[in-house]
Amino acid sequence: MAGGERDPDLPADRPASLPAGRPSGLIGKEIAGYLLESEIGRGGMAVVYRARDLRLDRTVALKLLAPELARNDTFRKRFAHESRVAASIDHPHIVPVFDAGETEGILYIAMRYVAGQDLVALLSREGPLPPATAGRIAAQVASALDAAHAHDLVHRDVKPGNILVAEGTDRDHPEHVYLTDFGLTKKSLSLTGFTTVGEFVGTLDYVAPEQISGKPVDGRCDVYSLACVVFETLVGAPPFHRETDWAVLWAQQYDPPPPLSEVRPGLPEAADAVFARALSKSPEERYGTCLEFVAALRSALAEPGTGTGTGGEVLTTGTRPPGPPPAPPAWARPVFREL
Numbered sequence: 259m260a261g262g263e264r265d266p267d268l269p270a271d272r273p274a275s276l277p278a279g280r281p282s283g284l285i286g287k288e289i290a291g292y293l294l295e296s297e298i299g300r301g302g303m304a305v306v307y308r309a310r311d312l313r314l315d316r317t318v319a320l321k322l323l324a325p326e327l328a329r330n331d332t333f334r335k336r337f338a339h340e341s342r343v344a345a346s347i348d349h350p351h352i353v354p355v356f357d358a359g360e361t362e363g364i365l366y367i368a369m370r371y372v373a374g375q376d377l378v379a380l381l382s383r384e385g386p387l388p389p390a391t392a393g394r395i396a397a398q399v400a401s402a403l404d405a406a407h408a409h410d411l412v413h414r415d416v417k418p419g420n421i422l423v424a425e426g427t428d429r430d431h432p433e434h435v436y437l438t439d440f441g442l443t444k445k446s447l448s449l450t451g452f453t454t455v456g457e458f459v460g461t462l463d464y465v466a467p468e469q470i471s472g473k474p475v476d477g478r479c480d481v482y483s484l485a486c487v488v489f490e491t492l493v494g495a496p497p498f499h500r501e502t503d504w505a506v507l508w509a510q511q512y513d514p515p516p517p518l519s520e521v522r523p524g525l526p527e528a529a530d531a532v533f534a535r536a537l538s539k540s541p542e543e544r545y546g547t548c549l550e551f552v553a554a555l556r557s558a559l560a561e562p563g564t565g566t567g568t569g570g571e572v573l574t575t576g577t578r579p580p581g582p583p584p585a586p587p588a589w590a591r592p593v594f595r596e597l
């Protein structure tokens with residue numbers, strides 16, 4: 259695309275963050291042989307539409323890079339990278355990519371339309387999930403992540419918004435889960451950090467300590483993020499939920515996770531040790547694979563619970579000792595750069 263050229267169909271005042279509720283102006287338009295039918299989601303980088311593939315006459319999910327970001331080379335590269343990474347892994351729990359390209363300055367990825375909802379929507383509708391359901395969802399995400407790791411790829415953005423839950427095949431498999439959004443995926447042991455524009459758009463609730471401090475990352479940072487997500491599916495809030503981004507960054511680096519059995523009385527204490535290990539500050543102390551973590555968790559959750567609670571309570575406990583909180587360290591500063 260030529261520099262900052264704008265598609266004439268797009269509203270001139272459209273902000274980079276594409277806030278929800280704004281009519282996109284693209285519904286009913288055809289892009290690269292896909293007829294846009296409705297908007298189904300948006301994240302930090304893109305808007306996702308349900309669309310009709312006019313060549314094959316089927317429904318697809320069409321992900322379009324936000325028009326403002328399409329002028330930014332970093333985002334363009336990341337978006338193109340995402341389509342290649344996602345397409346390179348053939349796995350039942352990774353959304354298959356059908357097609358990707360650029361037309362009239364719009365970058366797109368066409369992929370399987372997942373009829374369902376992401377985990378953010380599911381949790382806000384259902385609240386904390388029964389342990390068996392949480393375990394099934396965790397196992398499917400874990401197998402997708404371990405497959406990515408086997409390709410020497412680290413997802414680096416495991417969070418509820420990137421986990422799609424569709425209806426399963428039968429009573430034994432009530433849900434089918436897909437991991438999506440490979441936009442931040444990197445080769446194992448590559449350096450991460452905050453220097454890339456937009457790296458941490460959105461929530462910090464699932465970011466591993468080594469990602470925050472800019473150390474090399476490998477698959478164990480996904481183990482950590484997955485553990486944050488699974489914790490949330492069980493209690494309704496991630497383990498290091500705090501009032502401000504500064505406090506979340508601090509907690510991810512220095513606070514111990516609250517024991518699961520205290521946050522949701524009734525869950526077995528055996529699960530506390532599993533989360534303590536998966537959420538270790540040091541990657542060496544975590545489980546070696548995501549499935550190892552989930553297997554340990556599911557067997558801990560199968561043990562009898564200790565308390566008498568119904569397990570439905572949602573409490574968020576802070577673990578900070580009394581007294582004023584320490585000043586946030588200097589390394590955290592560039593995180594809040596605006597797009």
Ligand SMILES: Nc1ncnc2c1ncn2[C@@H]1O[C@H](COP(=O)(O)OP(=O)(O)O)[C@@H](O)[C@H]1O
Pocket residue numbers: 298299300301302303304305306319321353369370371372373375376419420422438439441
């Ligand atoms: N294949 C799909 N089928 C259905 N919905 C999807 C699909 N891919 C993404 N979504 C929805 O769109 C949202 C944003 O997609 P995502 O790929 O995470 O974009 P971003 O890179 O902007 O975060 C997701 O949270 C999900 O709700």
Ligand SMILES: [Mg+2]
Pocket residue numbers: 301302419420439
């Ligand atoms: Mg996303």
